[in-house]
Amino acid sequence: MQQYDIVIIGGGPAGLAAGIKAKEEGIDNILIIERDNKLGGILNQCIHNGFGLHTFKEELTGPEYAQRFIDKAVYMKIPYKLNTMVIDISNDKKITAVNDKDGIMEIQAKAIVLAMGCRERPRGAINIPGSRCAGIYSAGTAQKFVNIEGYMPGKEVVILGSGDIGLIMARRMTFEGSKVKAVVEVMPYSGGLKRNIVQCLDDYDIPLKLSYTVTNIKGKERVEGVTIAKVDKNRKPIKGTEEFISCDTVLLSVGLIPENDLSKKAGVNLSNVTSGAFVNESLQTSVEGIFACGNVLHVHDLVDNVTLESMNAGINAAEYVRGKRFENRGMEIVPSKGVRYTVPTYINAENVEKSIDVRFRVGDVFENSYISVYFGDIREMHIKKSILTPGEMETIKISKDMLVKHSDCKKIDIIVERG
Known part of the structure; x- marks a missing residue:
């Protein structure tokens, strides 16, 4: 039985970002498992430009974007296994994987980051x-x-x-x-x-x-x-x-479908809307110590957002290894009236430093409308939007002060209100 502090399943942009950030947080015993013959994931075939405008403030192709993270992971000496297929994950974080060099491997992880991406319908x-x-x-x-x-x-x-x-x-x-x-x-x-x-x-x-x-x-x-x-x-x-x-x-x-067959084997609760996991503010799934990020969690439109989300998953996995525990429940975010889903689903205010990004998609086209956030009957946010479409992911920031102010509230409603 091999022992690792953090095992990351998937060596695409999500897995690489999570691994790099966990390493920067001081966790050395990390393993990235990738089923393909190279790191980088789907970006290796996305040779068009338009990547990296938010992360690097310059326009890159997909392979160029991926290579920056591959180079950093190699420089930081983060171990990885290529051509390796994970065939099972248990809810006590035991991983079974196989490749042609090591045969069948059993790996015990203290924390797991799910970063398997998605597949086409x-x-x-x-x-x-x-x-x-x-x-x-x-x-x-x-x-x-x-x-x-x-x-x-x-x-x-x-x-x-x-x-x-x-x-x-x-x-x-x-x-x-x-x-x-x-x-x-x-x-x-x-x-x-x-x-x-x-x-x-x-x-x-x-x-x-x-x-x-x-x-x-x-x-x-x-x-x-x-x-x-x-x-x-x-x-x-x-x-x-x-x-x-x-x-x-x-x-x-x-359409794209998050690759969550392994998540199901681990007992992770999945959303019927996104086909991804329900997570809290720390990106922890319903199984303690198993985190999810990137397109396996919900389908993104920008890889820069995948990177940011996955870095947070890496940080939180590192904190979990050091002994911090994240409650799987908290204030529940309830999407309705035009909002299809939100990530995260639960927020524990004590785990939020200054603010938390809540990402979501709408279910129709709305013009000259508002994104409104209610804590109970009190509307705290009312953001005007000239256009909302299902193809564009939306992000709002909920502040720590707002969460503390409504600490007795059990749910947060995010809705679309017409002008």
């Missing part, structure tokens, strides 16, 4: 009718083909879903000579950042068809085209609105 999860022909890929798979393997998925492309990776791949495929005929989105709004809509679609005259979905994929050996149709308010196709688009490739950008 596949075709089977959305039940698109049609044949099972070649030429249908998730947007992330196509990105790896183009950016890492040097293969082109196709020449004429339709993209289903307007998440950020789908928008970015619309531009990437255009750069490589493909014709992107449409980005089709079932919702009446895009699921991606506004800047990506402008820079990836508008700048290249790629049509974004909102409130449309793919109703059939045609093709025997290879995709020959798709039928799309407008949808009603219940997202059901409207008869008579069908349109056929010829193409040889369909890319799916229909």
